[in-house]
Amino acid sequence: MNTFIGYDVTNLEMIADHYEAYIIDLWGVIYNGHQVYDSAKDVLRNLVSRGKTIHLITNNPRTSRENARILSGLGLTPDYYSDIISAGQKTLDLLRSGILMPERQRPLSTYLIDDIGLCDWIDDANLKIVPDVHTAEMILSIHMDETLYTPTPFIPLFESAIQLGIPHICCNPDKYVMKNNVKMARVGVLADLYRALGGTVFEIGKPHPVMFEDIMNLHKQESILLIGDSLVTDITAAHYIGVDSLLVTSGYHQEEFRSASRLNSQRLFKNYGVCPTYVCEYLSW
Structure with missing residues (x-):
């Protein structure tokens, strides 16, 4: 992989036969949270017809089954992916198996940050939600007010929790996502704040390799292409697990790429410290 190059491709068909397995980010590549992109759906259709394995991956805090249900409602049924x-x-x-928080007995007393009720697996994880952080064994962050561009209102809560030695589990390392061309906050910013204040944080999601362990056990590294719209989570993840990557520039980094010349794009990659193998504006066939 050439450092800070990122070869331009106009469509995935140009390189599709170089890989047997695809790890494809959902938000910003396949859909925008409300509708599936027609061009991306066409890509999935063509990959399936060629016998490729498609792993859709997301930092969404819902279960895989719930994500599949939502996608089916948008017309992307399971026959489009593996x-x-x-x-x-x-x-x-990780919670159910005891790998996460193994030293604690279940149910785990949990202070939940989830302003819109996305977390539907509390009972399955054997968690007991408590209203006061002083009685909690951990903080679990799922979703926050999207329009809150500074997490400072959480400082008093977090300082109290840190004094008690309470760890913070962040179930979505994303800091922001693009929603209707507007940046919306995600709980990754809370994880950063908690860490900056001196607290212990466990982040579950991209770019951390734990998200890819099952996939990497199924395929050879050289047979995999990871496709995403974020240098921070997707392309960094590809670097961590040692696979080729394709950056879609119309998603998370759209503002940065909109006015960027080719030279400035290379500077952008250098600033982030990672570079994709390939670059395209939209995912299309």
Whole structure:
């Protein structure tokens, strides 16, 4: 992989036969949270017809089954992909198996940050939600007010929790996502704040390799292409697990790429410290 190059491709068909397995980010590549992109759906259709394995991956805190249900409602049924790996499902699996917080007895007293009720797997994870952080054994962050561009209102809560030695589990390392061309906050900013204040944080999701363990056990590294719209989570993840990557520039980094010349694009990659193998504006066939 050439450092800070990122070869331009106009469509995936140009390189499709170089790979047997695809790890494809959902938000910003396949859909925008409300509708599936027609061009991306066409890509999935063509990959399936060529016998490729497609792993959809997302930092969404819902379970894989719930993500599949939502996608089916948008017209993307399971015949378009092999499986879905979500941050929510991975967090549930790690809690349920005892790999996460193994020293604590269940049910775990949990202070939940989830302003819109996305977390539907509390009972499955054997958690007991408590209203006061002083009685909690951990903080679990799922979703926050999207319009809150500074997490400072959480400082008093977090300082109290840190004094008690309470760890913070962040079930979505994303800091922001693009929603209707507007940046919306995600709980990754809370994880950063908690860490900056001196607290212990466990982040479950991209770019952390734990999200890819099952996939990497199925395929050779050189047979995999990871497709995403974020240098921070997707392309960094590809670097961590040693696979080629394709950056879709119309998603998370759209503002940065909109005015960027080719030279400035290379500077952008250098600033982030990672570079994709390939670059395209939209995922299309």
